[in-house]
Amino acid sequence: MKTLTPLEGHGSSSDVAERIRRSATSDIPFQFVLRATAALFGAVVILFVWSIVHTAWPAVTMYGIHLVTGKTWIAGAGPYGALPLIIDTLSTTAIALVFVVPIGIASALALQFQVPLRLRGPVASLIELLAAVPSVVYGLWGIAVMVPFFINTLEPFLNHLTGGAWPFNGPQQGFSILLAGLVLAIMVLPTIVAVSRDVIATVPDDLIEGALSLGATRGQVLFRVILPASRTGLLGAVALGTGRALGETIAVAMVIGSNPQLPHSLFSSGATLASTIAVEFGNAVGTEGSALAALALILMVITGLVNAGARVLTRRAVTH
Amino acid sequence: MMKTAQGRLGVAIATLGLVSTMLAVPAGASATLNGDLTFTAADGAASLTPAMGGSTFDFPFFSPAIQTYESKAANVSSANAPTQIPSYGAVGSTSGKKGVIAGTYAVGASDVPMGTVSNGVGLDSSLLTNADAAHTLSSYVQVPVVLGGEAMMYNLPTLNAKYKKTPVKLNSVLIADIFDGKVTTWNNSKICKLNPLIAVVKKNKKGRVISRRCALPKLAITPVFRSDGSGTSYIFSDYLHTTQGANYETPSGTEVYPNTTFNQGQLPSNAVGGYGNPGVASDVVSKVGAIGYVEYAYVLIARATGAQVTSALVVNSKGKTVAISPTSVAADAAAFASTPPTESSNGVVSNFSIVNGNTAGSYPIAGYSWAIVRQDWNHLGTIGSVTASLNSETLVAKFLDWCVQPSGGQAVAKANGYVPLPAYVTALGEHQIASMTYNKASLGLS
Amino acid sequence: MSAVITGLPPDPILERRQLIQLRASQSLARRTLVSRVMTGLLWACLLVTLVPLGSVIVALVGKGARFLSWSFFTTLPQLPSLLSLNRIGGIGNAVVATLIIDALAGLVAVPTGVIVGLYLAEATSPPARFLRSIVEIMTGMPSILLGVFAYEYFVVQMKSYSGVAAVVALGMLMVPFIARAAEIAFRAVPQSLREAALALGARESRIARRVVVPTALPGVTTGVLLALARAVGETAPVLLVVGPTISNLWNVNPLRPMTPLPLLIFGYANSEYPSQRAAAWGVALTLVALVVALTTMSRLITGRMRRERHH
DSSP, rough: OOOOTTTTTOOOOOHHHHHHHHTTOOHHHHHHHHHOOOOHHHHHHHHHHHHHHHHHHHHHHOOOOOOOOOOOOOOOOOOBBBHHHHHHHHHHHHHHHHHHHHHHHHHHHHHHHHOOHHHHHHHHHHHHHHHHHHHHHHHHIIIIIHHHHIIIIHHHHHEEEEEEESSSOSOSSSSHHHHHHHHHHHHHHHHHHHHHHHHHSSOHHHHHHHHTTTOOOHHHHIIIIIITTTTTHHHHHHHHHHHHHHHHHHHHHSSOOOOOOOOOTTTTOOOOHHHHHHHGGGGHHHHHHHHHHHHHHHHHHHHHHHHHHHHHHHHHHOOO | OHHHHHHHHHHHHHHHHHHHHHHHHHHOOOOSSSSOOOOOOOHOOOOOOOOOEEETTTTTHHHHHHHHHHHHHSOOOOSSSOOOOOEEEEHHHHHHHHHHHHTTTTTEEEEEOOTTTTTTSSOOHHHHHHHTTTGGGGGEEEEEEEEEEEEEOOOOOHHHHHSSTTTOEHHHHHHHHHHHHHHTTTTTTHHHHHHHTTTEEEEEEEEEEEEEOOOOOOOOOOEEESOOOOHHHHHHHHHHHHHGGGOOOOOOOOSSSSGGGGGGGOOOOEEEEHHHHHHHHHHHSSTTEEEEEHHHHHHHHHHHTTTTEEEOEEEEESSOEEEOOHHHHHHHHTTTTSSSEOOTTTEESOOOOSSOSSSTOOOOEEEEEEEEEEEEEETTTTETTTTTTHHHHHHHHHHHHHHSSTTTTHHHHHHHHHHHOOOHHHHHHHHHHHTTTTTTEEEOOO | TTTTTTTTTTOOOHHHHHHHHHHHHHHHHHHHHHHHHHHHHHHHHHHHHHHHHHHHHHHHHHHHGGGHHHHHHHBBOOOOBBBBBBBOOOOHHHHHHHHHHHHHHHHHHHHHHHHHHHHHHHSHHHHHHHHHHHHHHTTTTHHHHHHHHHHHIHHHHHHOHHHHHHHHHHHHHHHHHHHHHHHHHHHHHHHHHHHHHHHOOOHHHHHHIIIIHHHHHHHHHHHHHHHHHHHHHHHHHHHSSSOSSSSOOOOTTTOOOOOOHHHHHHHHHTTTTTHHHHHHHHHHHHHHHHHHHHHHHHHHHHHHHHHHEEE
């Protein structure tokens, strides 16, 4: 995706910019405002990171590695072991990705190449609109529409399907990591479709026409030419969706059932890092406040790793 | 930048406050402490709404109480009648305590008094600013405002329709087992055994019973907990601790989360957490087979809005089966009349627990809810989003005083499913409010 | 053909050709089938995407539309109680709170974001590269973390939940989005334009003000509107810092607690009163309409940009 690395392809312009800076027309107050604002923003961000580390520090020194590996999270009293929260965060995100990656990319392909031109605009607008719908609205939809659907229809059906075996076993309460994962999937889907479509649209027509002239079928063009050609950008889209799913708070808090436990099945209630911060922050003092800041730190590290991983993969894909 | 803006506004408000205080003092303080309101110039001067917040247990009381107070104040033909009444945020007891310590709330409402448990949200020094260096528990006044019972609200609509007159009966052991995840289905033999009336009975021609089959459904139980810090949870834990003993002792003395009392601290895997009393109530309403502990008013609201939920009958310490009602909750409180709640000079409230009363008519899961407020607002700067002044403190004290009066707030409480405070508790409340000062001088609320 | 000329040995070339034709037609049939299946699958996936999303829209409009009226937008909420279960009132204070908070957040974030974007577009120094990675990291930062920050530095210090604390959290959320959009827009300004202005002897600030910013304006505006649309709907950071989830007070002072629309949806969705749970849809539809208005504006601007570029 070109927009991710705006520096590339502008080498000459930055030379000119450098020359402008050194020229007599250079404008010191202007440069000052530019740099001061940039520095201020950088400083606030550093303050932000520092404040979270600082607040988390007492809990970090108190619990050490148990903060990450501890299996018990007891709000208010401790111990504060975030392992259940980390596992729930990762599993809800994984559930979302399992649905979103194939369906989202396939929908983008369908939208770009299959849907009649007249319908393409409206459908694309609709999807882009849904990408902008606030997460609290998806949470409301989850509570009001999906919870009853889960309790009455989907959970009994899935349970029957596997004969009550894992992963569709256990009490059927509606509120579950499966529901949280599905709500996340539906939330992230429009973003993935919209970004993927933008990426796919940048595949050069020459490539497509070349493949067609060699007698490739429509399916072959889509799957053997367009997908490989746009894999870097698609990876970026997936990374974007993953980041959003990991950090989503309010929609998850509304449907996951707020029970910090290691999941026993897909029907298990749970609590993610972000949802726990949202629910418990209002009443947390002392060690618990610090432990919640530590959750924030863990979340920061996980999203950071995902972004960094995506960037490494993207770069590798570019060099190949 | 924000600080200076706030500072300037603060100075402006402080100046206004000072001027009006000087005007107010000669006018004298003459307030009658009952349901009828009279106001002095000190009241009229408060131009901003002090923020109260906390317990969702007493939210169904505070919400109509504030509205009633507001309309009463509007009817008082005095130029001094306040234009602003405190507002109430239903955020949970623990948040209420945290708020009043941090100064974000002028009044924190909690179903358990502050500082009664060593390691709970007593006083957390990390929330205090330098100005509060001499801050101790005795810096607070704790006022009992409502008395309420906690219902075991469950959702079994089919059963409810068939056995209208016989709600499910539970005893303390079963309640503990259900919320511990040990009893997981409604037709568990222990529940059936306790509920012989909920059964399909076959009789022979002579009318002799030949078979009796438990009619409770083969349905999973979903226990619904509070996910946030909660005094409702505290009262529930207190009940289990009192009846079940050391197995249900809170491990580190923290009072607000029930999960500290269960299963070595883990919620059972079939549990769901709700956000506030409203969250628990709406979770129970939306899930057939769910059971949760909520203030009685929430059952009344749910039933009044058509939800097929029922409150379980509970076996009390005398072995009698009692339904939750204002009468049975009042009976429970009355069982403790000889040991009324008191506040000692160091600020510790004792004898506040009223679970498991030992009279035949008492419903065993009940408690008082407390309004916690700083005793002296001088030099507090901002509190509850208003400038701490004689005016704002008087406004809040007067409102709280009205809340505890039988003809004032307690009438509202009664109409909304709570139990009016016993006279000796109202007296404690009045005494507590009367001990509020501004710059060490009494507020003059008589 | 070979049937006519009997006795002769089979023509190897002819056979080869027939074989090839046969294989080719078989292959084509197979490939067409695979292609059909694949494209069919794509259609199915698009359908799978559209059904739940459609359900969201149907629920929003179906359950929310009946609330929309002038008085709903302009009057205060009325809190229900046991004695008046169905009181609901309007959402006037939440609309006002949303407008105030997001306008202020925009006021803080737009200049900051645009200037940071300008700096990133112009500079190539190591600090600029560092700042660029900060901006990229911040665009992916879970928004609730900004709430934690705003609580520590504003709510605790001011001893009050406040609109300002929400402004800080939302402002910090918006700046990186705006900066990135602005940087891209500024980089897209043709170098020749700048050089022309430079040749005319314009100072840098003048070039920025008169050449770069106006040329890049549509791109910047799009970024600003999208960032605003995101901020308007944010709930998680706001929940920690701004005020009660349900409020029935007028307040236009951002130094005091406020209840913007997303928080009210959260409060109503969690309520024990069916009237409030129903009204949550009305609030949600209002919020979505606000967000759609912002995104539509940005799309219109982008559309005009594209058309102008084609001319």
